[in-house]
Amino acid sequence: MKTTCPYCGVGCGVEIDAADRSVSGDRQHPANFGRLCVKGSALGETLGQEGRLLWPQVRGQRVSIDRALDVVASELQTIIAQHGPQAVAFYASGQLLTEDYYVANKLMKGFIGAANIDTNSRLCMASAVVGYKRAFGADAVPCCYEDLEQADVVVLVGSNAAWAHPVAWQRLVQAKQQRPEMKLVVIDPRRTASCELADVHLALRPGSDGALFAGLLNWLAIQGGIDQTMLPHLANVDSTLAACADWDLAAVAHTCQLADADILAFWQLFTTQPRVLTLWCMGINQSQTGSDNNNAILNVHLLSGKIGRPGCGPFSLTGQPNAMGGREVGGLANQLAAHMGFSPQEVDRLGRFWHSDRVAHQPGLMAVDLFRAIERGEVKAVWIMGTNPAVSMPEGNRVAEALRRCPLVIVSEVSAVTDTSAFADVLLPAQAWGEKNGTVTNSERRISRQRGFVAPVGEAKPDWWLLAQVAQRLGYGAAFDWQHPHEVFVEHAALSGFENAGSRAFDISALATLSREQYDQLTPVQWPVNAAAPHGSSRLFATRHFYHPDGKARLLPVGIPILSSPTRHYPLLMNTGRIRDQWHTMTRTGNVTRLMQHYDEPFVLLHPHDAAAHGLGQGDLTRVQSTLGWWCGRVMIDHGLTRGQLFIPMHWTRQFSAQANVDGLVAARSCPVSGQPALKQTAVRLQPLRPQWQGWLWQRARCDPQQLDYWSRVPQSGVQRYVLAGQGDPAAWLHQQPGMDELEWQQAHAGQQRHMLGWRDGVLERAFYAAPWLPEIDHAFVAQAFSLPPGSAQQRHALLGGRPEQGESQGRTLCSCFGVGELAIRRAIDQGCQTAAALGAALKCGTNCGSCIPELKQLIAAHTVAQ
Ligand SMILES: Nc1nc2c(c(=O)[nH]1)N[C@H]1C(S)=C(S)[C@@H](COP(=O)(O)OP(=O)(O)OC[C@H]3O[C@@H](n4cnc5c(=O)[nH]c(N)nc54)[C@H](O)[C@@H]3O)O[C@H]1N2
Ligand SMILES: Nc1nc2c(c(=O)[nH]1)N[C@H]1C(S)=C(S)[C@@H](COP(=O)(O)OP(=O)(O)OC[C@H]3O[C@@H](n4cnc5c(=O)[nH]c(N)nc54)[C@H](O)[C@@H]3O)O[C@H]1N2
Ligand code: SF4
Numbered sequence: 017m018k019t020t021c022p023y024c025g026v027g028c029g030v031e032i033d034a035a036d037r038s039v040s041g042d043r044q045h046p047a048n049f050g051r052l053c054v055k056g057s058a059l060g061e062t063l064g065q066e067g068r069l070l071w072p073q074v075r076g077q078r079v080s081i082d083r084a085l086d087v088v089a090s091e092l093q094t095i096i097a098q099h100g101p102q103a104v105a106f107y108a109s110g111q112l113l114t115e116d117y118y119v120a121n122k123l124m125k126g127f128i129g130a131a132n133i134d135t136n137s138r139l140c141m142a143s144a145v146v147g148y149k150r151a152f153g154a155d156a157v158p159c160c161y162e163d164l165e166q167a168d169v170v171v172l173v174g175s176n177a178a179w180a181h182p183v184a185w186q187r188l189v190q191a192k193q194q195r196p197e198m199k200l201v202v203i204d205p206r207r208t209a210s211c212e213l214a215d216v217h218l219a220l221r222p223g224s225d226g227a228l229f230a231g232l233l234n235w236l237a238i239q240g241g242i243d244q245t246m247l248p249h250l251a252n253v254d255s256t257l258a259a260c261a262d263w264d265l266a267a268v269a270h271t272c273q274l275a276d277a278d279i280l281a282f283w284q285l286f287t288t289q290p291r292v293l294t295l296w297c298m299g300i301n302q303s304q305t306g307s308d309n310n311n312a313i314l315n316v317h318l319l320s321g322k323i324g325r326p327g328c329g330p331f332s333l334t335g336q337p338n339a340m341g342g343r344e345v346g347g348l349a350n351q352l353a354a355h356m357g358f359s360p361q362e363v364d365r366l367g368r369f370w371h372s373d374r375v376a377h378q379p380g381l382m383a384v385d386l387f388r389a390i391e392r393g394e395v396k397a398v399w400i401m402g403t404n405p406a407v408s409m410p411e412g413n414r415v416a417e418a419l420r421r422c423p424l425v426i427v428s429e430v431s432a433v434t435d436t437s438a439f440a441d442v443l444l445p446a447q448a449w450g451e452k453n454g455t456v457t458n459s460e461r462r463i464s465r466q467r468g469f470v471a472p473v474g475e476a477k478p479d480w481w482l483l484a485q486v487a488q489r490l491g492y493g494a495a496f497d498w499q500h501p502h503e504v505f506v507e508h509a510a511l512s513g514f515e516n517a518g519s520r521a522f523d524i525s526a527l528a529t530l531s532r533e534q535y536d537q538l539t540p541v542q543w544p545v546n547a548a549a550p551h552g553s554s555r556l557f558a559t560r561h562f563y564h565p566d567g568k569a570r571l572l573p574v575g576i577p578i579l580s581s582p583t584r585h586y587p588l589l590m591n592t593g594r595i596r597d598q599w600h601t602m603t604r605t606g607n608v609t610r611l612m613q614h615y616d617e618p619f620v621l622l623h624p625h626d627a628a629a630h631g632l633g634q635g636d637l638t639r640v641q642s643t644l645g646w647w648c649g650r651v652m653i654d655h656g657l658t659r660g661q662l663f664i665p666m667h668w669t670r671q672f673s674a675q676a677n678v679d680g681l682v683a684a685r686s687c688p689v690s691g692q693p694a695l696k697q698t699a700v701r702l703q704p705l706r707p708q709w710q711g712w713l714w715q716r717a718r719c720d721p722q723q724l725d726y727w728s729r730v731p732q733s734g735v736q737r738y739v740l741a742g743q744g745d746p747a748a749w750l751h752q753q754p755g756m757d758e759l760e761w762q763q764a765h766a767g768q769q770r771h772m773l774g775w776r777d778g779v780l781e782r783a784f785y786a787a788p789w790l791p792e793i794d795h796a797f798v799a800q801a802f803s804l805p806p807g808s809a810q811q812r813h814a815l816l817g818g819r820p821e822q823g824e825s826q827g828r829t830l831c832s833c834f835g836v837g838e839l840a841i842r843r844a845i846d847q848g849c850q851t852a853a854a855l856g857a858a859l860k861c862g863t864n865c866g867s868c869i870p871e872l873k874q875l876i877a878a879h880t881v882a883q
């Protein structure tokens with residue numbers, strides 16, 4: 017069975033073995049040709065009932081699915097009757113399938129009659145959407161993945177693709193191996209894993225990208241980099257060039273805090289090489305000038321004619337698996353379905369297609385404003401589906417408080433407990449990956465099928481079905497009368513071609529006549545798919561015809577950055593983002609043991625000088641504070657940061673750690689055009705945490721350790737591992753925990769170290785190791801003791817010591833695919849492995865997905881320096 021990975025926007029094809037449900041890459045899928053990254057390879061480990069939301073609940077009580085849907089419909093109806101349609105809202109997700117998304121949008125904008133449906137894509141791709149619409153007249157990504165292989169120069173800006181789009185990155189790595197003359201420019205304030213391959217790394221001042229690209233536009237004009245044949249297809253050329261004339265090398269170097277030679281290296285490559293591909297992601301979009309950043313990039317590709325040809329173009333990498341599908345169906349509050357806006361003609365067209373006279377006439381609330389309206393009590397009901405806003409929205413604590421006060425919170429979820437579902441009045445169990453059935457669209461506009469291959473757990477239902485059932489109960493039955501996602505899909509496809517005639521980029525009308533069998537067998541295809549391009553379209557704009565009424569593309573006079581400056585009280589700038597093996601709020605990847613091995617607790621990357629200035633070293637604990645709140649986690653020293661900047665991953669939540677949700681610190685400052693919040697620049701300060709003890713606790717059941725300065729949890733097979741830090745006597749703390757009296761305790765005290773094992777009828781229930789410092793314990797060895805029969809006295813003694821009598825510890829896992837640890841890798845380097853390939857031959861590390869290779873190389877380099 018073939019399906020598609022539910023994580024990132026690369027959109028890799030996945031093949032499921034019918035016999036044992038093992039997962040491998042689909043060799044025929046054009047996005048990945050058989051490759052998978054570590055998250056994709058671990059998909060099999062996310063199947064099953066554990067941690068899943070199995071049945072509906074209304075205000076904490078289990079109810080039947082019918083009853084839950086009745087409650088949703090009747091309470092929504094009451095609120096609409098009393099306060100009007102604007103008092104209800106949906107908050108959806110780029111992780112829904114296109115069919116789910118289409119139905120949610122149709123219900124809200126077409127029938128409830130308000131446009132209050134927004135999505136987590138507001139935090140993600142909203143600025144890119146604005147950029148494309150302003151430049152091309154349509155939200156249309158021009159490129160395809162083959163361009164990765166065909167480019168002479170690849171510019172990676174505000175993207176850590178090595179970790180966030182690993183399979184696209186591997187294609188790039190391979191292309192560069194085959195054609196070493198291909199150049200890679202990475203533009204990112206910090207040195208990331210993606211810089212491993214870079215010929216030029218521009219560690220620019222955060223937020224200054226607009227100036228760098230405005231300077232490049234100016235440079236193109238001065239250095240003969242304008243494609244004269246492009247000019248008839250462009251509007252606003254003179255005014256845009258005039259506006260950027262002051263961005264000379266000196267001005268750019270000053271604003272971006274870069275060396276002249278580095279800037280010139282980039283500009284010259286861009287100007288002189290015929291095929292340049294610019295890839296960008298959240299470092300560009302999540303900014304107060306997010307929309308302008310996008311147009312600054314689009315400007316240089318348009319003016320130089322580096323678009324619509326192989327190996328060329330501006331290519332925004334989409335984050336989520338179906339961020340693009342959401343844009344197609346109108347998931348954002350400021351657009352209607354199928355790339356339509358709110359002009360009277362478009363509202364009328366949609367009304368005729370849907371047979372509804374209630375289609376919303378004006379845009380609805382964008383994410384930040386939506387949660388503010390909930391806070392003010394203007395929006396009284398919100399249906400959240402496929403996203404975890406209490407964690408992922410800026411000012412997360414304020415969002416959580418708004419949800420707590422909201423009279424009706426409906427949450428469709430696959431996980432039993434999340435930070436958001438804690439506020440739900442109604443919880444609806446959704447089908448997860450492997451169960452659900454429909455389509456997604458990846459970064460390169462490629463529509464692929466996600467297919468169900470396991471039975472749904474409990475009473476889980478498809479998201480589209482839950483929405484359609486509520487629509488039926490609200491009295492809109494005929495318009496929501498589908499029995500299968502195929503019927504939703506063909507309606508969506510028909511709408512894309514309805515009165516289109518080339519006016520709207522999104523057109524998949526050739527798929528509107530698919531039979532159910534054809535839909536089930538649909539092979540990946542790139543839109544547009546219509547009469548003119550029945551087999552899809554790999555690249556757009558080859559004819560240089562754009563979607564503005566005059567057919568031209570628009571340059572925009574943009575580039576003036578808004579630069580965040582730290583303050584006296586908050587002197588550091590906090591950057592946030594992703595790590596290699598976790599997905600967002602960890603509701604799925606956080607439960608997969610091998611994905612938790614790479615980084616197993618919340619951490620802050622600090623420049624060595626900033627750490628030293630605060631008396632902090634590698635492995636210490638610290639608080640990070642902004643004006644809005646504080647965060648707590650472990651220090652990791654990173655020489656790749658610029659002094660004054662730090663980085664915290666976005667992933668940890670209240671389910672996994674005491675105080676590690678970074679969005680509690682981030683202010684909701686947004687780009688005024690796209691409404692996308694600036695999540696990458698927050699002024700903060702450090703407050704070192706000096707616990708009197710630190711320790712490890714393994715126990716079978718989950719708990720919420722109280723009265724501690726810090727804790728963090730790692731689920732392991734059959735046992736939970738906690739790292740703890742507190743004040744006072746650790747043994748006294750442990751004795752306050754519930755259930756202590758029921759166990760028989762075996763203890764060892766050595767100086768200030770406390771090691772304690774709790775047994776029940778000879779079965780290990782708890783293991784606790786504490787000391788004034790973080791004790792070194794062999795984690796795999798202790799975890800294993802929870803799944804093995806009770807051992808000999810000698811083995812128990814070893815367990816009390818926290819390490820096996822013989823054998824060597826592996827250390828932190830770097831290669832998650834083969835479980836190879838840092839210590840093992842260091843030993844192999846000591847023994848002569850001097851390349852990643854040699855390490856691979858000796859230990860297998862890096863030979864599957866390859867995403868640990870940058871770290872393998874770093875270890876080899878560090879070893880060489882040390883010698
Ligand atoms: N492993 C993993 N992969 C993922 C995801 C995940 O959760 N985990 N999520 C997916 C999603 S939804 C998304 S949106 C993508 C995001 O993918 P990326 O955008 O690549 O990931 P981030 O880590 O958020 O940020 C990228 C980089 O932007 C840099 N940056 C910060 N400020 C600036 C700036 O002012 N200018 C420039 N040029 N760069 C800056 C950061 O240092 C960071 O390295 O990843 C997708 N893939
Ligand atoms: N500080 C900071 N904050 C950020 C970012 C950042 O870079 N820095 N990045 C932002 C970006 S780009 C994004 S995309 C967001 C992501 O943030 P979220 O969307 O909030 O994160 P997820 O953990 O992916 O949330 C998805 C939820 O849907 C559930 N789910 C999974 N599959 C299904 C399904 O099929 N149906 C339903 N109904 N539920 C399902 C999951 O269990 C999970 O709870 O975070 C944003 N927040
Ligand atoms: S690169 Fe993205 S789509 Fe491909 S396997 Fe990894 S997470 Fe899934």
Ligand SMILES: [Mo]
Nearest residue numbers: 139140335336
């Ligand atoms: Mo995203």
